[in-house]
Every structure is written in C-alpha cells, then in structure tokens.
Amino acid sequence: MKWPSVIMISALVAVAALQGCRQKSSATDFKPPDKAYGSEPDWNNSQQIISLNYQQTQGQRIFYSNCVWCHASATPAGPSNMSNLKPQPPLANDGATLNSLSNDYLQNIITLGGSAMSKSAMMPPWGRTLKQDEIRAVIAFVRAIAQPPYQQPARTSSQYSEK
Amino acid sequence: MAAEDMGKISDRVRLVFTISSVIFLIVLAVAPLRNLFSEWKYYKREYFRMADGRPDTKKLLADFHPGIDQIWQPNLNVTDRCVTCHQGINQPSLTDATIPQPFRAHPIIPHRATEWGCTVCHRGQGFATEVKEAHQTTLAWEQPILPVRYIQGTCGVCHRTDIPEAPRLARGRAVIEDLSCIGCHKLQGIERPLMLGPDLTNIKNKTSREWIFKWLKDPRTLTDGNGNISVNGYENEDEPRMPRFRLNDTERAALSAFLIDRKSNLIEPYKFDSRVTAAWEKKPDLVDQGETRFRQMFCSTCHSLAVVRGGETQLIGGDIGPELTKVGSKVKPDWLVSWLQNPQAYLPQGLMPRYGWSDEDLYKVNHYVMDRLTDPDLLKDVRIPEQAQANDIQSGNRLFQQKGCGSCHVIAGMKAQKDFGPDLSAEGAKSVSELDFGAAKMPRNLIPYLESKIADPVSVNPNARMPQYHFKEGDLGSVVTAALSMRGTQTTPGIHALVIADARPEYQAAGDFGKAYERYKCYVCHRFNGYGGTLAPDLSYEGSRARQPWITEFLKNPQTLRPTLTFRMPQFNVTDEEARVLANYLALVMQTNRVDLTAHHPEFTSDQASAGKQLYEVTYQCQSCHTIGSAGGYVGPNLINAGNWLNTAWIQEWLTDPQALVPDTIEPHRAFTAEEKSALTAYLVTLKQSGTVKASVPSGGSR
Structure with a gap:
C-alpha cells in the first residue's frame, strides 16, 4: 500500500492551503497615511515642520486668536505686545521655562489668571472665555512646539506649585 | 455481471476513494484553519496579550470577546467592523504614541466613534475584515480610507458652513471661491457671484493691446530681480485670480486683437479745474505730494505695492483690489482719472468705493500713479503689430469662446458661457469607474486622481482645457479637501438629516443710507x-x-x-x-x-x-x-x-x-x-x- 505517500501528499496540500491564507504580508506592506491633522513650523527653525494632532491643532487655533499677542515675538498684526509688559511673558515655545511646569499648573494659571497664582496680574483669567477643553488643547499645542522638546513626566506633579 | 460481484469494488477504486476522501477532509479542515489564522484573529490575540501585560488589564478587556466586533448605526448606513482590530479606540489609557497601532485610542474629537462609526468620517470599507480591504482600494471595494490630511473633507459633508475646527476645509473653500472656480464648474455650496472677472466691453479705454498680450502670457505684474514671478495677492506665493491659460503667441495676438477691437464708448477726458492744473503742473514735488496723498488715503488697505526691504522684494498691502506696482504701465491716464472719480460707472459690481475727490488730490494721485508706479520695461518684449488684423480679430473671437473666457468675463453683446467645465458638485463621491485616468500612471482611486488633476490638469487628460494653477503645497491639499467634501445630495437619511446648511444672510440697505x-x-x-x-x-x-x-x-x-x-x-x-x-x-x-x-x-x-x-x-x-x-x-x-x-x-x-x-x-x-x-x-x-x-x-x- 502507498499510505505514507498519501499522507505526504495530503500534508503538502494542507500546508499549501494554510500558506495561502496566512497573508501576514499584506499587513506589513500596507502604508499608513500621513498622520498629521495640522502642522506648525518650529519657531526657531522654520524649515522644521512639527506635525500636530487634532487636539493640538485646536490649541493652535485658540493660541493664534487669544494668546499670540503676548506669547510670541511676532503676531498676525505685526509687532508683539511682549515688550509692553513687565515682567515679560515667556514665549509659548520656551521649553526651558514651561517644560518644568505641570499641565495642571498651566491649566490653572490660564483659567484663573496670573494674580490668582501669585504671578503677574497682566495675565488675565481665561476660564470664562475659553472652555476647559480649549485650554487643555492650548497646553497640548504649547507642549508640541516646545524647544527643548517637552518630555512627559513620570509622575504627576502638584497643581499648586510651579515645580 | 455475477450477483456476488455487485457489492465488490476493486482495490484500485477503493484506493482512489480513500485518497480522495482524505484530501476532501483536509480541504474541509482548511476553512476553519483559515479562519483561525485570519488577520483579525491575530490582532485580537495581540490585543489580548498587550492588555494582559498592562496594569489596567481589567478595564482594557471589559468588553473583550473573541468574535468580530462592529458598530452598527443603520440610519447612517454604518456597519463598521474596524473595531475588531482597533480595539482600544475608546480606552483613554491607550492614547500615548508608544501604543502600537491598531490598538491606540482615538484622539478626542467632538463626535464619538461609538455613535458615528468610523467610515462616516474616514471612508474605507466598514464591512471588511482584512487590513487591505478595509483601507485600500481593491477590485471589490472602491472607496479607499482618507489620508488624515484630507479627513476634514468629510466634516464638510454635513457642515456646509465653515467651522473653526476644520481650518483646512475652510481654506480650501476660500481658495476655490477666490480663484473663481465657479466660473466654469458647478460646485456644492458655492454660489455664482454677480461678477467674477471684470467686464471687458470697454477694455479699449482702459489699456493697450500690448498690455493685454503681456497679461495673457503672464497674468501677474511683478517679477523680482531674479526673474522669479511673485503675484498679486496677500502672500507672494498666492495664485492670482486670473490663471495662465495654455496659449501660444499667435493666440494671444488674436485674443488681444479681438478685445481691443470691441466697440466702446470713448470716455471724455476729465476737465480739471484750470487753477489746479496751473498751480500744480510745474511743481517739482507734484509726484511726491501725490504719493503722500495716496498713503494718507490708505489705498494700501486694499491694494498692495512691491517694496524692496533688505534686498528682498515684498508686497505690502491688502489683497481686496489688484496689486498696483506697475499699474501706470497698464492703464491709460484718462481712464485712470475717470475710474478714480467713479469706479462704479465702469464696473457697477466692482468692490472699489467711490471716493470724494478734490480736483487737487485727483490730479496729484493720478500723476503719482502714472509716473511712479510704472515699469518702462514691462511691455518691451511684446512684439505685435499696432493695428489689429481682421483675421486676428475673428480667430480671437473664436478663441474667446473656445477657452471659456466668457465664463468669467462679460462682453456686451456676447452670450455668457455657463457650465463650461464639468459639474463638480458631487466629485467627492465619485467611484473609480467614473474617473478617466487616461494614460496616467497612478493608483486607481479618487484621491491621487484629484491631487494630480488639480495640481496639473494635463496630467490625467492631455487635452484638458483647464489652466494650470500653481498652488502652494498646503493650498493644494486644502483644495483637494474641499473637493472631497462635495458629495452631492446625501441619500442616506441619517446623514441627510444632519446636514447643516450654509446660511448666507443678505443685508439690504435702502434709502439714503443704502446709497x-x-x-x-x-x-x-x-x-x-x-x-x-x-x-x-x-x-x-x-x-x-x-x-x-x-x-x-x-x-x-x-x-x-x-x-x-x-x-x-x-x-x-x-x-x-x-x-x-x-x-x-x-x-x-x-x-x-x-x-x-x-x-x-x-x-x-x-x-x-x-x-x-x-x-x-x-x-x-x-x-x-x-x-x-x-x-x-x-x-x-x-x-x-x-x-x-x-x-x-x-x-x-x-x-x-x-x-x-x-x-x-x-x-x-x-x-x-x-x-x-x-x-x-x-x-x-x-x-x-x-x-x-x-x-x-x-x-x-x-x-
């Protein structure tokens, strides 16, 4: 009898059939589309483009409408208002100053204003003008453009102190 | 045949039966095996493994079940099995970029995936259970998934009014409106305004044949020191409203001959007060005074001028009216005076306000424009005969219609051209079989088609009549986004009910105020x-x-x-x-x-x-x-x-x-x-x- 050969043939057929359906390859040759929802040139180097996700893009829009006047060195209207203020506000991409501040701290100072956080009263409270989600989006945008880049902290820091 | 032989089968036949039944069994077993090794099961297992290794396993696996998951919203025509692999889309703890796809959480957006499904926004095939079929165009499925850079195109399907959350869509719509695409195409959500290009009936009064020739060749009036063309617009890279049509010199000569030959009512030169002329004619600072007045009147709010700053030519000023750096080489002095005095007599639908001029100011500003805002070299390279020939005029007339000029420009006595280009009001919903790729080498789906067609119409159709626009990278994407949003009347009842129509209020002012x-x-x-x-x-x-x-x-x-x-x-x-x-x-x-x-x-x-x-x-x-x-x-x-x-x-x-x-x-x-x-x-x-x-x-x- 030729049983072994029959089994051999059947096994070969089975392997071939299974090979055909293990299309793992298609998963790897699928090229993911461009991920960016929006983009912002790096403020220190306009050749460098930072890609933004949905939330950061919303933050970008709010930043350019409400915050850019005092937290950027140039504004859509031309000169910045920074030089009129004392103490001078930090640039939004100033990672050296802002990276050490927690998200909660930033959320609070934007919502409640400078004087509520024992900082300059020149920073107005935005809590009644912007929604909390909008303020969160602004912070996400600021984190995205920070130079040096922002690293998420391992543990959450206090919302009441700067450090 | 003997009776006892009836039930007997030869050994040979038995062997054939044995082998074939074994093969049959194996083949039958392949089906469940295929299922076992299918892609989605692989991702199910991977997700399970990932969740198992994390501290929040319980939360991540709360809804886990081994079968196919789907979001079903019958009124939106949504049956989306995407969640079979994208299992973490609603898990807030999986937002980090280090989480491998397809398990990452969906970014927070105003619409929840569980209520809307995935394909309403992303397109793609919701029924599919294989990566390729879900995301790409295959033989069986036509709609590819939208790259994220065009995702705002689907916001526009329902949000016909611009929303701040979709800036790219708004920009694309604005560009489409600015560039007068509506002149030739039917477009969803864009109405044809009263005036697109200027009325050309009386263009003879305004400018010369040479200038028309030059303009048709290069519808911009500015070139910088390196010969690079910058254009009239608020940003130097913006496209001018008048595109550059594919014309050769013979055709330009013909068109300019035709346009300059239009019968027009010659304007009476404005008579300045003789005392003004006498007082100012000889003044050495006449032109400077005119410039001062030009600035004081804030013409720059609408018109830009090229200014050299730090060795770089920059356009300073607004974009509501045309850029004026070389306008003195374009217009005729008598026309300019009458235009400044009453622009609404020449173009009733134009945007230029009618200033209240004193003769003195009019005289000064007119001299400033005609003396300072000129370029003696502008028309130097234009070589066409002074007198328009009859055959040129005739072929110019034909060209005017062949090229669709009448879609934007009115000439008294000529029929306006409507719907010169194809109807694009449902372009974003077209399936691959409706698109003509010609001989172009590109993936057969709507997105590369639109990108290529809008960037260069000839790329997919060598005989395209559409002129080429030179978009900035970002603007090209915005225009594609806006085109993708135009998907015609929505037949799905759920989506049709969601369409937020574009409300365009009209404000009518009457009486003396209205005037x-x-x-x-x-x-x-x-x-x-x-x-x-x-x-x-x-x-x-x-x-x-x-x-x-x-x-x-x-x-x-x-x-x-x-x-x-x-x-x-x-x-x-x-x-x-x-x-x-x-x-x-x-x-x-x-x-x-x-x-x-x-x-x-x-x-x-x-x-x-x-x-x-x-x-x-x-x-x-x-x-x-x-x-x-x-x-x-x-x-x-x-x-x-x-x-x-x-x-x-x-x-x-x-x-x-x-x-x-x-x-x-x-x-x-x-x-x-x-x-x-x-x-x-x-x-x-x-x-x-x-x-x-x-x-x-x-x-x-x-x-």
Missing part, C-alpha cells in the same frame, strides 16, 4: 447682521457701542483705534451730509437689545472714577493690552477717547460679558462685581481727548 453704503462699499470690509467682509469691525451693533457724534466725526476723519493695524479705514472724504446719514442710521438701527441706551444711569462720582482707575491700573492691569495715550499694550483698542467714543451702557454690558456682544472678541470675560463694573465705567467715561472733534489731520479738501 452711501453702496457708494463707499462699506460691506467689503465691515459686516452688517452677518453679511459682509471680515477685515474691519462688525458694525451690526455699532449703534449700541458708539456715540453718534463720534461716528460722524470718525467717518469724516477715520483715525485708527488700534495702533498696530496695517489695514486702516481709508479716508473717503465723505460729505457732511453723508456722514450725518450714515451715523444716524448706524446709531439708530444697528443696535442690540442687550444694551439699553435709554436706561437711566445715576451720575458717577469722582470717588467711583478714582476707584476705577485703581482697578484699571493695579488690580486688573488693563494697560497690558489697552493704551491710554501712549502707555500700554497694543492688543486692544486705544481707550484715550473712550468717554467720547463709547456709550456708558455699552461699557457696562461689555464688562459683564464681552462675548455676548461680539462673539469672537478676545477680551477676556471676567467676573467683575457690580461695584467694580460701575467704577471701571466711571473711570472710562472720564477719558476724553480734548479737541478731537475739531483738531484733525488734513482732511484732503482743496486748500
């Missing part, structure tokens, strides 16, 4: 009850905001309230009567019910005013944004004359809730107490600039 409103084209920059431009403040509530005497004075002599603005209200030289009519109408009609001007306010005490000053300067430090005199910030308006400018009731209401009066104002909404509001108001009304009513910059009349 002045049309004459000065107020609505080009200002907005009235939702209608009009956005360059200047919305005047819908101007009557509640400003005091009538102040409005009158401002109209006669506009002084900017915001020192950093580059675009300022032009000096129109409105007459006293017009200023009275405009101010009266604005003050009485353009009001909001939130501000009650007739309510009785007790007189403010000086104590209140000084308390207000303290609040302004120390507690709230308003000077960080507002200037009083010369000290303070640039962000808000100058308040030095607030007492003469603003109504008391308006200030009170403004301090209560600024966004209720002007929804997009950036004045922070603060929680002032009633006493604080009164004190601040008391202080602000004391701020009066003495003598503003009388003292003013030269008003431009004949002196």
Whole structure:
C-alpha cells in the first residue's frame, strides 16, 4: 500500500492551503497615511515642520486668536505686545521655562489668571472665555512646539506649585 | 455481471476513494484553519496579550470577546467592523504614541466613534475584515480610507458652513471661491457671484493691446530681480485670480486683437479745474505730494505695492483690489482719472468705493500713479503689430469662446458661457469607474486622481482645457479637501438629516443710507447682521457701542483705534451730509437689545472714577493690552477717547460679558462685581481727548 505517500501528499496540500491564507504580508506592506491633522513650523527653525494632532491643532487655533499677542515675538498684526509688559511673558515655545511646569499648573494659571497664582496680574483669567477643553488643547499645542522638546513626566506633579 | 460481484469494488477504486476522501477532509479542515489564522484573529490575540501585560488589564478587556466586533448605526448606513482590530479606540489609557497601532485610542474629537462609526468620517470599507480591504482600494471595494490630511473633507459633508475646527476645509473653500472656480464648474455650496472677472466691453479705454498680450502670457505684474514671478495677492506665493491659460503667441495676438477691437464708448477726458492744473503742473514735488496723498488715503488697505526691504522684494498691502506696482504701465491716464472719480460707472459690481475727490488730490494721485508706479520695461518684449488684423480679430473671437473666457468675463453683446467645465458638485463621491485616468500612471482611486488633476490638469487628460494653477503645497491639499467634501445630495437619511446648511444672510440697505453704503462699499470690509467682509469691525451693533457724534466725526476723519493695524479705514472724504446719514442710521438701527441706551444711569462720582482707575491700573492691569495715550499694550483698542467714543451702557454690558456682544472678541470675560463694573465705567467715561472733534489731520479738501 502507498499510505505514507498519501499522507505526504495530503500534508503538502494542507500546508499549501494554510500558506495561502496566512497573508501576514499584506499587513506589513500596507502604508499608513500621513498622520498629521495640522502642522506648525518650529519657531526657531522654520524649515522644521512639527506635525500636530487634532487636539493640538485646536490649541493652535485658540493660541493664534487669544494668546499670540503676548506669547510670541511676532503676531498676525505685526509687532508683539511682549515688550509692553513687565515682567515679560515667556514665549509659548520656551521649553526651558514651561517644560518644568505641570499641565495642571498651566491649566490653572490660564483659567484663573496670573494674580490668582501669585504671578503677574497682566495675565488675565481665561476660564470664562475659553472652555476647559480649549485650554487643555492650548497646553497640548504649547507642549508640541516646545524647544527643548517637552518630555512627559513620570509622575504627576502638584497643581499648586510651579515645580 | 455475477450477483456476488455487485457489492465488490476493486482495490484500485477503493484506493482512489480513500485518497480522495482524505484530501476532501483536509480541504474541509482548511476553512476553519483559515479562519483561525485570519488577520483579525491575530490582532485580537495581540490585543489580548498587550492588555494582559498592562496594569489596567481589567478595564482594557471589559468588553473583550473573541468574535468580530462592529458598530452598527443603520440610519447612517454604518456597519463598521474596524473595531475588531482597533480595539482600544475608546480606552483613554491607550492614547500615548508608544501604543502600537491598531490598538491606540482615538484622539478626542467632538463626535464619538461609538455613535458615528468610523467610515462616516474616514471612508474605507466598514464591512471588511482584512487590513487591505478595509483601507485600500481593491477590485471589490472602491472607496479607499482618507489620508488624515484630507479627513476634514468629510466634516464638510454635513457642515456646509465653515467651522473653526476644520481650518483646512475652510481654506480650501476660500481658495476655490477666490480663484473663481465657479466660473466654469458647478460646485456644492458655492454660489455664482454677480461678477467674477471684470467686464471687458470697454477694455479699449482702459489699456493697450500690448498690455493685454503681456497679461495673457503672464497674468501677474511683478517679477523680482531674479526673474522669479511673485503675484498679486496677500502672500507672494498666492495664485492670482486670473490663471495662465495654455496659449501660444499667435493666440494671444488674436485674443488681444479681438478685445481691443470691441466697440466702446470713448470716455471724455476729465476737465480739471484750470487753477489746479496751473498751480500744480510745474511743481517739482507734484509726484511726491501725490504719493503722500495716496498713503494718507490708505489705498494700501486694499491694494498692495512691491517694496524692496533688505534686498528682498515684498508686497505690502491688502489683497481686496489688484496689486498696483506697475499699474501706470497698464492703464491709460484718462481712464485712470475717470475710474478714480467713479469706479462704479465702469464696473457697477466692482468692490472699489467711490471716493470724494478734490480736483487737487485727483490730479496729484493720478500723476503719482502714472509716473511712479510704472515699469518702462514691462511691455518691451511684446512684439505685435499696432493695428489689429481682421483675421486676428475673428480667430480671437473664436478663441474667446473656445477657452471659456466668457465664463468669467462679460462682453456686451456676447452670450455668457455657463457650465463650461464639468459639474463638480458631487466629485467627492465619485467611484473609480467614473474617473478617466487616461494614460496616467497612478493608483486607481479618487484621491491621487484629484491631487494630480488639480495640481496639473494635463496630467490625467492631455487635452484638458483647464489652466494650470500653481498652488502652494498646503493650498493644494486644502483644495483637494474641499473637493472631497462635495458629495452631492446625501441619500442616506441619517446623514441627510444632519446636514447643516450654509446660511448666507443678505443685508439690504435702502434709502439714503443704502446709497452711501453702496457708494463707499462699506460691506467689503465691515459686516452688517452677518453679511459682509471680515477685515474691519462688525458694525451690526455699532449703534449700541458708539456715540453718534463720534461716528460722524470718525467717518469724516477715520483715525485708527488700534495702533498696530496695517489695514486702516481709508479716508473717503465723505460729505457732511453723508456722514450725518450714515451715523444716524448706524446709531439708530444697528443696535442690540442687550444694551439699553435709554436706561437711566445715576451720575458717577469722582470717588467711583478714582476707584476705577485703581482697578484699571493695579488690580486688573488693563494697560497690558489697552493704551491710554501712549502707555500700554497694543492688543486692544486705544481707550484715550473712550468717554467720547463709547456709550456708558455699552461699557457696562461689555464688562459683564464681552462675548455676548461680539462673539469672537478676545477680551477676556471676567467676573467683575457690580461695584467694580460701575467704577471701571466711571473711570472710562472720564477719558476724553480734548479737541478731537475739531483738531484733525488734513482732511484732503482743496486748500
């Protein structure tokens, strides 16, 4: 009898059939589309483009409408208002100053204003003008453009102190 | 055959049966095995493994089950099995970029995936259970998934009015509108305006055949030192509204001959007051004086000029009207005078306001434009015979129609061309079989088709009549996004019900106000009850905001309230009567019910005013944004004359809730107490600039 050969043939057929359906390859040759929802040139180097996700893009829009006047060195209207203020506000991409501040701290100072956080009263409270989600989006945008880049902290820091 | 042989089968047959039944069994077993090794099961297992190794396993696996998951929204026509692999889309702990796809959480957006499904926004195939079939165009499925950079195209399917969350879509729609695509194409959500390109009936009066020839070759008037073309527009890279058509020199000669041959009513040259001419003709500083006047009138709010700054040519000025750097080499002097005097006689639908000119100013500015804003080399390389030949004129006439010029330009006596290009109002919903790729080598799906066609129409159709636009990278993407949003009438009832129609309010001004409103084209920059431009403040509530005497004075002599603005209200030289009519109408009609001007306010005490000053300067430090005199910030308006400018009731209401009066104002909404509001108001009304009513910059009349 030729049983072994029959089994051999059947096994070969089975392997071939299974090979055909293990299309793992298609998963790897699928090229993911461009991920960016929006983009912002790096403020220190306009050749460098930072890609933004949905939330950061919303933050970008709010930043350019409400915050850019005092937290950027140039504004859509031309000169910045920074030089009129004392103490001078930090640039939004100033990672050296802002990276050490927690998200909660930033959320609070934007919502409640400078004087509520024992900082300059020149920073107005935005809590009644912007929604909390909008303020969160602004912070996400600021984190995205920070130079040096922002690293998420391992543990959450206090919302009441700067450090 | 013997009876006992009937039940017997030969060994050979038995062997065949044995083998074939074994093979049959194995083949049968392949089906469940295939299922076991299918892609989605692989991702199910991977997700399980990943969740198992994390501290929040319980939460991540709360909804886990081994079968196919789907979001089913029958009214939206959604059956999306994407969640079979994308299992973490609703898990807030999986947002981090380090989480491998397909398990990452969906970014927070206004619409929840569980309510909307995935394919409503992303397109792709919701039924598919294989990676390739779900995302790409295959033989069986036509709709590919949208790359994220075009995702805003689906926002526009329902949101026909622009939403701030989808800036790329809004930009794309604006570009499509700016470039007059509606001239040739039917487009969803865009109406044909009264005028696209200028009426060419009387172009003979305006310019020369040489200039038309040059313009057709290169519809821009600026070239920089390196010969690079910069274009009229607010940014140097913006496309001009007039595209460059594919024409050769013979065709340009023919078209220019045809256009210059139109019978037109020759204009009578304007007769200047002989005393003005005599006084100014010989003055050496005539042109300089003209330039000063040109600047004082703030022509730059709408028109840009090339300025060399630090060795670089830059366009400075607005983009509402054409760029004027070389306009002196374009227009004829008599035409310019009559245009400046009354542009609405030449182009009734144009945007140029009709200034109130004194002969002196008109003479000076005309000389400035014709002398300074010129380029002697502009038409140097144009070689066409002075006299238009009959056969040129005839072929020019034919070309005018063949190229679809009549889609945007009117010529009296010629039929306007409508729907010259294909209907694009459902272009974003087209399936691959409806697209003509020609010989182009590209993936067969809608997105590369649109990208390629819009970037260069000839790339997919060598005989395309559409001219090529040179978009910036970002703008090309925006236009593709807007085209993808045009998907015709929605047949899915659930989506049809969600469409938020684009409300385009019209504002009709009648009577004497209406005449002045049309004459000065107020609505080009200002907005009235939702209608009009956005360059200047919305005047819908101007009557509640400003005091009538102040409005009158401002109209006669506009002084900017915001020192950093580059675009300022032009000096129109409105007459006293017009200023009275405009101010009266604005003050009485353009009001909001939130501000009650007739309510009785007790007189403010000086104590209140000084308390207000303290609040302004120390507690709230308003000077960080507002200037009083010369000290303070640039962000808000100058308040030095607030007492003469603003109504008391308006200030009170403004301090209560600024966004209720002007929804997009950036004045922070603060929680002032009633006493604080009164004190601040008391202080602000004391701020009066003495003598503003009388003292003013030269008003431009004949002196």
